[in-house]
Structure formats: C-alpha cells, structure tokens
Amino acid sequence: MNNFWLIAKHEYKRIVFRRAFLLITLAVPLGFAALIGLIAFIKESEKSEPLPIGYVDYTGLIEHSRYPVSDEGMTPIIEFGDETAALDALHREEIQALFILPDTYPAAPQTELYYLENPPGGSAWRDFNFFISLNLLTPYPEAVRHRLIEGGIITVHDVVSGREFSENGTINIVFPFIASFIFFASTMMASGYMIEIVADEKENRMLEMMLTAVSPGQLIGGKAIGLLAATLTQLTAHILILAVGLFIATPYIPTLQQLIIPWDYIGVMALFFLPAYALITAIMIAVSGVFPDSEQAQQIAGILNLLFILPLFSVVLIFENSGSPLVIFLSLFPTTAFLTISLRWGVGTVPLWQIGSSWLILITKTGLMLWMAVKLFRVGMLRYGQRLTLKGALTALRN
C-alpha cells in the first residue's frame, strides 16, 4: 500500500478507536435519541381517554350531533340540560370543565366556564372551540366554513429558485440551521484534532524518523485524510442516528411530518464541505508548524476559528435580510462562505452566481493555504521548542 494511504489508515484507526471519539460519536447522539424515545414513550403511555367537556346551551343554536365524536383524539363533549346536573357531574369529576352558553351568546361573546382545579387542557379547549365554530358557521357554504375553521395557509413562492416556504413546513426552514450546526461542529472538532495530530508528531519526536520514509506532504496529507475519514465516520453516525430518531419521533411530533429532505441543499453543502474542511485543516497545519507546542497552537487556533464562526453572530441579519451586501460578502469570503450559505438556505435562496463564485474563491484560497501549510510545516517541524518567526515563515514561503 502506498505510504500516503498507510499513514491515512493508521491515523484513522488511531482516532476512531479512542474512547473520547467513540463517546462523542455514539454515546452523545444515542443519549439524545434515548431521551427523545423516552419522552415519546412517556407521552404515549400517559395518553388516556380525556375527561369530557360538558356544556349547557341556552342559545338553542348548538346541535350536538355536529361534533365528530368518532375522530380519534377528539375530547368527548357532553350536553347537559341544566346547570345543576352539569355542576354535579363536574363535582363528581365526570367532566373536566363546564361551559355555560348564555342566551345572549354569540351576540355577547362571553360564556361561563367552571372547572375544579385546572382549566381544560389545550386540546380539550381547542376541540370545544372547534365544536362551537362548527355550529356557528353552519349558515355558511362548506368551503368558507372549512377555510374559517382551518385557517389560511400562506405559501411563499420564490420566483427565482421556485422554492416554496410554507408555515406548515417550518421544519424545512429550521432543518438547514440544524444541519449547519452539525456540519460545523464536526469541522471545528476536526480542526482541534489536526492541531493535536501535528503537535503529537512534534512532541513524540517522530518527525525526523518518519521523513526518511515519507515526504512532509505525504505525512501531513495522509494524516489529514485519515482525520477526514474519521470526521465523515462521525458525521455518518450522527446522520444515521438522527434519521432513526426522526423515524421514531415523527409519528408523535406532527411538525416533523412536514419535513421534506432538501436534496439540493445537501448537494450544495457537500460541494462546500470538503474545501471548507481542507481550508481549516490547512490553517491548523500551518499554525502547528509555526508554534512549538500544542497549547500555544490551540490558543492561536481558537482565535482563527472566529473567522469561521462569524456567520453565527450574523444570524439575525441573515434571517432579516439575506441579500444584504454584508451577507453577500460573508457568502463569498472563504472562511465564512460555508456556514453563511448554509444558514441563508433556510430563509431564502442563494443566487447561483454567488454559489459558483464562492466555491471558486474557496477552492483557490484552500489550494494556496495548503501550499503554504506544507511549506511552513516542513520548516517548522524540526524546531523543537522554538517558534518559527515571521521572517523564518516568509523565507520558508519564498524558498
């Protein structure tokens, strides 16, 4: 096997079989999934036949038969002829609440509500409102009645991209935000690992020996690929666990049922992920080559990571005006492009020319950074305990 791939394979195994890696990859998302499963289980097991709502109608407008009692999950509603019987039922806890509709209703909109300790739960109240609406809207045509009861559904069509945004599909707006954080967390973790990997080589004093077997480019490239494979393994595990979680939770969370997998978004993010990852990796390699130990390198890396997470501080601006000049700038700037475009995707469209330009700029910058990183690494790698000065770095880049 070619040395490059030997190093990649070795590095992959070294990372993936670490306890900390296994913990973050499996235990954390499984823990979340177990928590969601537990909540869903508790919710399911707590489901019991709700206590009925009682009502006394003095208006004469309410027809009890209009209520769709056969619909699953609807709160039963009982009509009482008089208040005394109804209040007795309430005290006996045969009903959870009692509505009294006075004869002035609905001209005077007030009604009376009686309950023992707690007012009726959200679905019970909603079901009773629905029942009253069904009765009061009887004179109207069915289509109007339906529209008034169900409410309007607003769908926004983007004439440029053809995308649709609907209040029923809120999850499709939130999804890119969640995906951004997942992708980004993986990349940031990878940057920390990269510093550790290079620092390890320096601190273990292995570099000089290794360089009689491999070139600096092969060594650091192999390690970066090994790390990338580990990052993708972690991402895949997280995505699989998320998919399983969605599959389990969707029947219990109606919002999730509106989710449509945004394949175009995933395609664009896949296009940006590798160059963005390579850019972060290259920067970390350069930092590790310049600074003599991992502590110093991590400190500098922490500052440089801000260049990548800048879009997170601009989320409000992206949300309110995703086409503003600053947001466009962030979409084109190499370190912020990945996250900005991902966040923009949730709330709007990103013009094709911006995606294309951003990607080309990112690729170019990444290539340049990789070239610089290997040079700085080559010169700085044998400076045990010594920092590479600015002059030394510039000389290394010139040579």
Add this chain to the structure above:
Amino acid sequence: MNTVNVSHLAKRFGDVQAVADVSFAVEPGEIFGMLGPNGAGKTTTIRMMMDIFRPDAGEIAVFGGQLDLAKKRRIGYLPEERGLYKDQKLEPTLIYLATLKGMDEKIARQRLSGWLERFDLTEYRQKKVQELSKGMQQKAQIIATLLHDPDLIVIDEPFSGLDPINARLVKKIFEEQRDAGKAIIMSTHQMYQVEALCNRIVLIDNGRSVLYGLVNEIKRNFAGNAITLEGEGDFDAIPGVLEQRKHNGAWHMALELGADPQAIFRHLGRQNGTRIERFELAEPSLDDIFVNVVSGKVQT
C-alpha cells in the same frame, strides 16, 4: 561503490553557517564515526544526507545517486531527537514503521519477534510505549531502525540511555550488521565506543571536516603528542603539557603542539623528589585528539 559520498557540503540558516565544507565517504561493511563538538554541524550534515534539508552547496550521493523513495527504504535512521508514539502499543507501532519502509506486514511481524526477544522486550510488545522505561524505549527505537533490514544505518548517539549490558548488546549488533556488509554511520561523543567500533571517522568542527580517515592512522599521526608516565612527584604544571589525567596509577599527559617529549623528560629528571618508573610516548586517545583539535591547540 561507496554507500555514501559527501562532497563539500555547505548549509546556511539565516546568519548562521551551520555547515561550511564537509566531505567524507562511507563504504559498505564499515562502521563510520561522525564526531564533533556540540553545534559543529553533524546533525545538519546528517539531515542533508537524509534529504530533510537541501544543501546550499556540495554534492551528496547515497547508494550511488540522489535519494529517492526506493533508496530511502534502504536506510535506517535514528536521529538524536527521537521517540515513538507514546500512546500506542509497541508492536503495532514498530510494524507500522516497518511497513512505511516498504516491508510486508507479515515479514515485519516475524522479524519483530526475533528482535524483541534479542532485546528482551517480548513481554512488553502489547504495552503502550509510555509504559516502558527510557532504556526500553531506546531499545525499541533501535529495533525500529533495524527492523526493515536497511543497507545504510545512521544513528545519532546509539548508546544514550543504555546500561552497560545493553550497550554491549548494541555494540555486538552493530558489528554483526557491519559483517553483513551494511554501512553504519554513528555519531557519538563516547570516544571509547568510537575507538572500539569505528574503522574510519570524520571530525567536524565549526561546520568543516577537520579530521578524516582511518582511526589507527589518525592516532599514529598524533603520536608524540602524548606521554604516559608512572612514578612519584609533582606532575602538575609541567611546561609543554596541555592536559593530564591519572588512570590506573599512571599519568596520561597530552602535550602542546611543538612540545618535545625529551625536554619534558629532562625537566622531570631535574626536579627534586621526582622518581620516574615509566616514561613512554603514548598513542593519544581519540578523546585527546578530539580535545586538541577542537580546542585549536593542534592544527590539522
């Protein structure tokens, strides 16, 4: 064909001329000593040989030409700044390093068993490197250098951290490798090891090779620059004596350049209370030669 040919190497780092003019050759089937004070340019020279640095001037030929991947695989290199992956187990680490040198994993595993047994590390093969003592780690590093059966072995301070028993073992292994036709370049400050093992040496000082050739010849050339003396009396501050030390009851004195041993003998004879039992011209030790040359008391 020489295994290594180094001709008029030079290398500068900023304002520092690390190597000014170094030349030597190393033949197959010999142990070649590379000596020099700290900061002389030995490590830089070795790194240029290993293609870690490019020389500013001069030529290097390893196995007859420029180093490529195939040739690098024939080299076993143990630098002065060395180590192993501390958080990894010994056996997989050594096999990994051997496979990077192009060795088949199965063969590496078989050979490794033999080496571990020889260095008494068999029971530690599944231990993490950080769990081994410094001496054990040193031995493991030597195994890493030899495991892939290199034709050229370059080791900086091979005996560092080794107890006398293991130092003797390493010495024996070097002799075996030499007898098997391998070329060994050994950089060390332990002169007695150089005298015991090396056929030829190069002494580098201030980036230049100042002494080069067969050890015996060099010592013969410097004979007359030292005397061995046994007796009683005051042997301090003898004119013409550069340095003196007592060993096993005898005084070993290194002489200044131009000092006449006969004049010293006559001086001692004139001193009251001095009794000479033995006075002979000594072949200087490499240690003495090193000190003389590097301190500038002797021109080469």
